[in-house]
Amino acid sequence: MLTVRLSAPGPDDLRSLDDWLxxxxxxxxxxxxxxxxxxxxxxxxxxxxxxxxxxxAAQNAALAETVEIWLRHRGTDVTLQVRIGDRPPVTLVGDGTLDVAVLLKAAVEAAGG
Incomplete structure (x- = not known):
């Protein structure tokens, strides 16, 4: 089992992501x-x-796909902090420059998942 923590600068963004997930x-x-x-x-x-x-792995893929779609839908003005285990957080920006699936997979592997 692996826990991923997601946070956003505003409560509206976080609640929107909660709905999507x-x-x-x-x-x-x-x-x-x-x-x-x-x-x-x-x-x-x-x-x-x-x-x-x-x-x-299916749940990891579902999280990555859903977060990536949500970020693209929300646009370039939204950021999301992703923290896996006790690793430092990674910031994702909805500008389409990151492949969230690759990023989350690497983070999960680094955390031993």
Whole structure:
């Protein structure tokens, strides 16, 4: 099992992504909207993030495909932070320059998934 954390600068973007991910059959029951952990030196945060628990390659592919489509649909003004395990976050931008599937696959492999 591998947990992917997704966060966006605005709650509307994150809730939009939550809707898209919950519409993907292969990810059903694997998505939770939770409070984001506090940053170093902070006691708490009002921010939220999506936790997606992946159990196999099909779910990894479903996450990558859905995130990539969502980013392209939202346009160049949206960014998304992706954190796998305790690895540093990676920023994705909806400008079409990244292949999200390749990026997520490499991140999952790097995390030992």
């Amino acid at each position: 919950r519409g993907e059959e292969r990810l059903r029951g694997r998505i939770r909207l939770v409070p984001a952990p506090p940053r170093p030196g902070e006691l708490g945060t009002a921010d939220e993030e999506l936790l997606v628990t992946l159990a196999d």
